[in-house]
């Protein structure tokens with residue numbers, strides 16, 4: 714049994730709430746059901762991500778407004794670098810793209 718097969722079996726077993734799954738024994742409807750259940754979980758996570766990003770944007774705008782009022786500068790490049798590095802550390806190279814997208818949502822185009 715290779716790793717991919719194990720992964721699929723475990724995913725199906727978890728999604729369908731079964732102890733052991735023989736993948737070959739599942740009907741097309743059961744496979745569709747498993748995918749629908751996994752997608753529902755993804756939808757929940759995406760909704761949470763959207764809420765969290767909205768909270769982040771609000772905080773970022775507060776900081777930007779405060780700094781703008783006190784220094785006349787809205788952005789802080791060194792802080793943005795820290796953030797990009799943290800995302801790369803946490804998620805690998807693609808994390809950097811995500812950080813840039815989050816930053817753009819938070820402060821507009823740099």
Ligand SMILES: O=C(O)C(=O)C[C@]1(C(=O)O)C=C[C@@H](O)C=C1
Pocket residue numbers: 773776777787788789790792793796816819820
């Ligand atoms: O941390 C700050 O100083 C912010 O203004 C927030 C934030 C961000 O969204 O993370 C936004 C703009 C700055 O250039 C740096 C970071």
